[in-house]
Amino acid sequence: MESETSPEHLRQELAQLRLELEVLQREKLDLEIMVENITEHADAIEVELRARNQDVQELNERLALANKELEQLASVDGLTGIANRRRFDMTLEREWKRLSRDQKPFSLILGDIDYFKRYNDTYGHQAGDECLQKVCQACHACAKRASDLAARYGGEEIAIILPDTDSIGAMYIAQDVRRQIRQLNIKHDASPIGNLISMSLGVATIIPHNQLRPNVLINQADMALYRAKQNGRNRIVLFHKSL
Known part of the structure; x- marks a missing residue:
């Protein structure tokens, strides 16, 4: 093996x-x-x-x-190209809270185109839209700071939010608005107060605090605007408690 x-x-x-x-x-x-x-x-x-x-x-x-x-x-008004009411409300609320903390003045301008219905009736709605666009853009040009906001408040009514602005500054802006609109030189032969488009403006200023709501500022500016219309239109009225 x-x-x-x-x-x-x-x-x-x-x-x-x-x-x-x-x-x-x-x-x-x-x-x-x-x-x-x-x-x-x-x-x-x-x-x-x-x-x-x-x-x-x-x-x-x-x-x-x-x-x-x-x-x-x-947040933009489709017709005029400036801020719409939604953005106005949001900005007003935000700035109100901020200025309540900082205890700084908050101003608001409310403006209404004088006898705008008569303008539409006379020149037609297309001309009315073009007029409104020009007026809104003029107001927008007057809101120069980043925090300022010009918005279409409703119809032919325009609002300008002016944070950290006292009544003197707000009146200056309102006067600039009237000047800019006058320079547009838009004919309005149906107006009983002149032959050009004009605007009535109400101005209000307040120092916000947590016990108040922003509608207080709106109401004050609206009361001043109402008084501007009562007093003959095409003018600026600053709110004060005697109104």
Whole structure:
């Protein structure tokens, strides 16, 4: 019987080892190919993921821009291009709270185009719209600071919010509004107080505090505007308690 350590036995064992080595090498090669495929696939996935992330970022930027534009549209009067009543209310509330904390004066101007219905009846609604647009833009030009706001309050009525502005400063702005409107030189032959478009203005100033609501300032400016109309229109009245 041949010994387990005979040359023949060793040759057989060597042949077996070589066979196992070939199998292992083939398996190793298969694994390397698999890893290479996986790596290429992973690289492709990473490239695709980066592209998707860029698409998502671009979409988010477009969405943010669209939301901003939508918000601006929601706060702008479609006819005149100045702030609408919604933005007026929001700004008034915000500035009221801020000035309540700072204890600084808050002024408001309410203006009404004199005999505007007669203007529409005489020249037509298209001419009335064009007139209103010009008057509103003139008021907007007078609200020079970033915190000032000219808004279409309703119909032919315009409001100008003037934070951190005393009555002297507010009266100066109101006079500038009348001057700007006069310089528009818009004919109004149906007006009983002259042949040009004019505006009556009510001005009110208050130092806000937490025990008051912003409508107090609105009511005061409205009372002053009413008195300006009573006194013959085309004038400015500053609110005081005797009104």
